Amino acid sequence: MQGAPTDAELVRRALAGSDAAFSRLVERHQAAVRAFVRRFLGSGWAEADDVAQDAFVAAWSSLRTLKDPAGVRSWLCGIAWRKAQDRVRGARRGAARDSGWLETIEVPAGVSPEEKLALQAAMAELPTDVRACVALCLGDGWSHGEASETLGLPLGTVKSHVARGRARLLKALGGSDDA
Amino acid sequence: MTPEQKLAALFAAEAPPRRDYAFQIAVAERIAKRRAWLTVAALLPWLVVSGIVLWALHPVLERMSGELAPMIQPVAFVLGGAVVAAGVGLWLTSALQRSVTVAATPK
Numbered sequence: 345m346q347g348a349p350t351d352a353e354l355v356r357r358a359l360a361g362s363d364a365a366f367s368r369l370v371e372r373h374q375a376a377v378r379a380f381v382r383r384f385l386g387s388g389w390a391e392a393d394d395v396a397q398d399a400f401v402a403a404w405s406s407l408r409t410l411k412d413p414a415g416v417r418s419w420l421c422g423i424a425w426r427k428a429q430d431r432v433r434g435a436r437r438g439a440a441r442d443s444g445w446l447e448t449i450e451v452p453a454g455v456s457p458e459e460k461l462a463l464q465a466a467m468a469e470l471p472t473d474v475r476a477c478v479a480l481c482l483g484d485g486w487s488h489g490e491a492s493e494t495l496g497l498p499l500g501t502v503k504s505h506v507a508r509g510r511a512r513l514l515k516a517l518g519g520s521d522d523a
Numbered sequence: 524m525t526p527e528q529k530l531a532a533l534f535a536a537e538a539p540p541r542r543d544y545a546f547q548i549a550v551a552e553r554i555a556k557r558r559a560w561l562t563v564a565a566l567l568p569w570l571v572v573s574g575i576v577l578w579a580l581h582p583v584l585e586r587m588s589g590e591l592a593p594m595i596q597p598v599a600f601v602l603g604g605a606v607v608a609a610g611v612g613l614w615l616t617s618a619l620q621r622s623v624t625v626a627a628t629p630k
Contacts, residue, residue: 366554374539375538382537401553452535453532454528454532455529455532484538514527519526
C-alpha cells in the first residue's frame with residue numbers, strides 16, 4: 345500500500361491541473377496557516393479565516409512560482425503573512441466588531457478573560473515583524489530558521505524579535521520585564 | 524499558572540482543528556469562482572478580435588445578409604443569450620456567496 349503523498353508530489357499534481365491534489369494541500373496546511381493568521385491579527389477568527397482563504401486562493405494562482413515544493417508550508421504562511429499585513433494596513437477592523445467579539449470571549453481553564461484581553465492588547469502593540477515571529481515561533485513551535493525563511497527576515501532578527509516579543513507578552517500576563 | 528503556562532494555553536486555544544471540511548469547501552468555492560472569472564477574462568480578447576473581424580467584413584456581410592439572415596439570426600440569438608446567461612450566472616454566484624457568507628459569519 346502506498347503511503348500519503350509528499351507535499352512535493354501534491355504540488356506536482358496540482359500544477360498538472362489536479363484540484364484534488366491542491367485540496368489535499370489545503371487540508372494538510374490549513375491549521376498552520378490559520379493558526380498563524382489568527383495569532384497575527386488577534387481579532388475575530390472569521391476575519392483571520394477570510395485572510396487565510398485569500399492566501400490559499402493566491403497560492404493556487406501562483407503555484408508555478410513555488411521554488412521548493414517541499415517547503416510549501418513556509419511558502420503558504422509567507423503568502424498569508426503578506427495578506428494579513430495588507431489587512432492590517434487596510435485597518436478595516438472597526439470598534440463595533442471588536443466590541444461584539446469581546447462579548448463572546450472564551451478563555452482556557454486557569455486564564456481569566458482580562459488576561460486574554462491583556463495578551464491581545466500586548467500582541468496588537470507589537471510591531472508587525474515581531475508579532476509574526478512570535479505567532480510562528482511561540483504560537484506554533486516553528487524553529488527560528490523556518491520563521492526566517494517564511495518571513496524573509498535574517499535569522500538574528502527573528503531571534504531578537506522572538507525574545508523581545510516573548511518578554512512583552514509575559515509582562516502583560518504578570519511576568520517580569522526581563523522574562 | 525505561571526505567565527509562561529498562561530501564554531502557552533492562550534496560544535493553544537487559538538489553534539484551529541487539524542481537519543476542517545467547511546474551510547476546505549470555502550477555499551474550493553473561491554478557487555472555482557476565480558477560475559470562472561479567469562475563463563471569462565481569457566475569452567475577452569477573442570470577443571474583441573471577433574468584433575473587429577465582423578466590423579471588417581461588414582460590407583461583405585451586408586451584401587450577403589439578405590441570403591444568410593434566416594440562418595444567422597437564430598445563431599446570433601443563441602450566442603447572445605449564452606453570453607448574457609454566463610454573465611448573469613457569475614453575478615448571481617458572487618451575490619449568493621456574499622449573502623451566504625454574511626449569514627454564516629458568527630456574530
